[in-house]
Amino acid sequence: MPFAFEDYVLDQERRELTQRGQVVAVGPQVFDLLLQLVSQHERVVSKDELLAAVWTGRIVSESTITSHINAVRKAIGDTGEEQRLVRTVARKGYRFVGQVRISDGVQALSAEPGPDAPGEAQQTAPAALVLxxxxxxxxxxxxxxSGDPxxxxxxxxxxxxxxxxxxxxxxxxxIARNSSFTYKGRAVDVQGVGQALGVRYVxxxxVRKxxxxxxxxxxxxDATSGTHIWAERFEGLLDSIFELQDQIAESVVGAIAPQLERAEIERAKRKPTDSLDAYDYYLRGTAKLHNGTREAxxxxxxxxxxAIELDPEYASAYGMAAWCHFWRKINGWMSERSGEIAEGVRLARLAVELGRDDAVALTRGGHALAHxxxxxxxxxxxLDRARLLNPNLAPAWFLGGILRALKGETDAAIDNLNHAVRLSPLDPEMFRMQVGMALAHFxxxxxxxxxxxxxxxxxxxxxxxxxxxxLAASHAHSGRMxxxxxxxxxLRALDPTLRLGNLQEWLPIQRAEDLARFAEGLRLAGLP
Known part of the structure; x- marks a missing residue:
């Protein structure tokens, strides 16, 4: 019974791992290790279980297990830092967290709960994305x-x-950045990418710096035919980097639609900062932001x-910084709560004041202000204004959907979140969209x-x-005590300070009946 995930197929009978039909060379123990994790993807697999299944109970060193896990990750385009597919669960073992389906053309484990059997993964063939x-x-x-990683x-x-x-x-x-970047460091088949993401052009x-x-x-x-439309080289000095980016965007757009109005290209141009050093720090911060962990x-x-210190008018940097404070608050990571909340509000207000035409600043700053x-x-x-400025910005759609869920507009929230998934169908940050869906359905x-x-x-x-x-409140309301x-x-281990009395300080739930519903579920589960 072959297992499929992303563009890989793991065939147990043939003892073969393939990526888009091409065999990936892996050793026998690496194959067995991957098979154990994929076949048991619904749970954490302990090191003792792996020792029994892969090394038949032989005593091996901790470093041997770690090196084989690293080899598994390398074979499927994952890393120990990213842990997109194989996640280390501290002191417990490992879990395969990718979406797994049965590769027989008939049944698959759906990524979304179906309407006929809510709460259980339905077995349906994954639908092809329509252009x-x-x-x-x-x-x-x-x-x-550049020769420098x-x-x-x-x-x-x-x-x-x-x-x-x-x-x-x-x-x-x-397609949003996060889905595009799932292909980083991997040899790709352009036509396969087009099919997976539901787009015509790739x-x-x-970049050489x-x-x-x-x-x-x-x-x-053109991913539908594999035809090369154009190939060009753009050269310049570092202080002309924004002009080079605009030239590339113009070339792409001109090739796709030669009849494009010049005004549309001009509207798309935006120089975010005059300070290249500020821009450099902003890029470093953005690269970390997508991880979602406390350290990142x-x-x-x-x-x-x-970035803000180097350019005090850098709207997107203010928005991202404010959003970091929101993320610390929502996960219970703040050490000096009132001061950090005040600082986050200050940053968010500066973001939306300085970035009236900056979709990223409005999205991150507006969402941080709401919370x-x-x-x-x-x-x-x-966030609605951000979507007018940039209708393809996935965070504007899923963060807007979350805010609509908090307001009680559950149908509109689900529509927003579904649209975000279409803009970024392979997003490694899908957890943000998933928690939004959980909120709306709750x-x-x-x-x-x-x-x-x-x-x-x-x-x-x-x-x-x-x-x-x-999860606790939903199970309690369903009687699964x-x-x-x-x-x-x-929940108590993650944030021992959370109480029924401070729920609204934690989540800005707007309707009294929704707050009461949430509080009752957590009370039934045992929250003080």
């Missing part, structure tokens, strides 16, 4: 040819800004502050569906406090 009715594109991570963040930042420039063109459908390229000189190459491919957020916040200042209506208005009274979404979010980021709280109490134990 949008307007030109659609994904920009793959560019290769870093530490410069990866710079090449990634170049691509993010190109994605941003293309996203602001209203008639383009642009842009790929490379040497001293103050930058060379960027790009090639645009702490580091990102320091770099955003450095830190409790002004959900203003937050929704700011307030709609669909507790089993809410629990299923909360479990998915928790599985992707175990430290995500709202997911654990929603054993599961509710287990979830509550984890």
């Amino acid at each position: 949008p009715d307007k030109p659609s594109i994904t920009v793959l991570p560019f290769q870093n040819l 530490e410069q990866d963040y710079f090449a990634d930042g170049i691509v993010e800004d190109i994605i941003g420039a293309l996203s602001r063109i209203r008639w383009l459908f642009v 842009l790929e390229g490379s 040497c001293g103050n000189k930058v060379r960027i190459t790009g090639q645009l491919i 957020i702490d580091q990102a916040l320091l770099w955003f502050y450095k 830190l200042a409790g002004d959900v209506d203003s937050g929704i208005a700011l 307030f709609a009274g669909r507790y089993e569906t809410a629990a299923a979404w909360a479990e998915k979010a928790q599985g992707n980021l175990p430290s995500l406090l709202p997911a654990v709280a929603l 054993d599961k509710a109490r287990l979830a509550l134990q984890r």
Whole structure:
């Protein structure tokens, strides 16, 4: 029975791992280790179980297990730092957290709970993504040819800004950064990428940075046919980097739609800062922000502050810094709560004041304001403006969906979240969208569906406090008290200070009946 995940197939009978039909060379113990993790993906597999299954009970060193886990990750394009597919669970073992399906063309484990059996993964064939009715594109991570792996963040930042420039063109459908970047460091089949992401065009390229000189190459491919549309090289000095990015965006757009109005390109141009050093720190912070862990957020916040120090009018940096404070609050990581909340509000207000035409600043700053200042209506208005400025910005859709769920607009919230998933179908931060879905279904009274979404979010980021709280409350309302109490134990371990009396300080739930519903679920589960 072959197992499929992402673009890999693990065939137990043939003892073969393939990626898009090409065999991936792995040793026998690495294959057995991967098979154990994938076949038991619904739970954590302990080291003792792995020793018994892979090494037949022989005593091996801790470093041997670790080196084989690293080999598994390398074979499937994962890393110990990213842990996109194989997650280390401290003092417990390992868990395969990718979406697994049975590769027989008939049944698959769906990533979404179905309406007929909420709370359980339905077995249905994954639906192919239909091409949008307007030109659609994904920009793959560019290769870093600088010879220094530490410069990866710079090449990634170049691509993010190109994605941003293309996203602001209203008639383009642009896949979000996080889904594009799941292909980083992997040999790709462009036509397969187009099918997986549901787009017609793929842009790929490379970046070489040497001293103050930058060379960027790009090639645009029609993924439906594999035809190369154009390939160009762009060269300049580091202080002209934004002009080079604009040239690439213009070339892409001109190739896709030669009849494009010049005004549309001009509207898409935006120089975020005059300080290249501030821009450099912003790119470093953004690279960390997507991780979601406490350590990554702490580091990102320091770099955003450095960017702000170098350019006190850098709206996006203010928005990202404010959002780091929100993320610390929502996960119970604040050490000096009132002071940090006040600082987050200050940063968020500066972001939206300085960035009236900056979709990223409005998205992150508006969402942070809603949570830190409790002004959900203003937050929704700011995110709606961000979506007008950049209709392809996935965070504007899923963060807006979360705010609508908190306001009680559950149907609109689910629509927003589904649209975000279409913009970023392979997003490693899918946990944010999943917890939004859990919130919306919980307030709609669909507790089993809410629990299923909360479990998915928790599985992707175990430290995500709202997911654990929603899981406890959903199970309690459904009468599954054993599961509710287990979830509550984890909740109390993550944040011992959370109480029924401070729920609204933690989450700005707008409707009294929704707050009462949430509080009652947690009370039944045992929250003081």
